[in-house]
Amino acid sequence: MATGGLRDVLAGWTDYDVAGFELGKILGVFPGDQSFGGVKRMFWMDGYPLGDMLVDVLDRMAEAGVLLKNEDLRYRWNPDEPNLPLTRDDIEKHERSS
Numbered sequence: 001m002a003t004g005g006l007r008d009v010l011a012g013w014t015d016y017d018v019a020g021f022e023l024g025k026i027l028g029v030f031p032g033d034q035s036f037g038g039v040k041r042m043f044w045m046d047g048y049p050l051g052d053m054l055v056d057v058l059d060r061m062a063e064a065g066v067l068l069k070n071e072d073l074r075y076r077w078n079p080d081e082p083n084l085p086l087t088r089d090d091i092e093k094h095e096r097s098s
Contacts, residue, residue: 006077010067013074017043020054029054 009022017036020043026029029050030039041053062069065082069075 009075010075013070013076016055016058018056018071019058019075020051023057024050024054031051078095 002032006023006026009026010019014022017040021030021046024039025032025034042048043055045051058067058075059069059083061067062075065078068078
């Protein structure tokens with residue numbers, strides 16, 4: 001996949017492991033020419049810190065509304081603009097209402 005940005009990479013539904021790998025490439029964790037096959041087990045093994053961290057970032061982005069996540073553990077970029085809180089007060093109000 002070309003890495004024009006996470007929005008482009010996750011334009012369609014993408015399995016969690018591939019989405020985490022692509023996020024890692026965009027962040028510079030993996031070299032641009034790294035193949036998924038060489039690192040896929042870090043996403044499939046419980047407790048592998050780097051794989052867990054990258055998937056946690058995807059989950060947090062889904063919680064914030066930037067990404068969508070489905071029941072098959074696939075992610076895609078939310079085509080609707082997320083309603084992101086802009087201030088600490090907005091964040092605290094949201095947390096109190098949850």
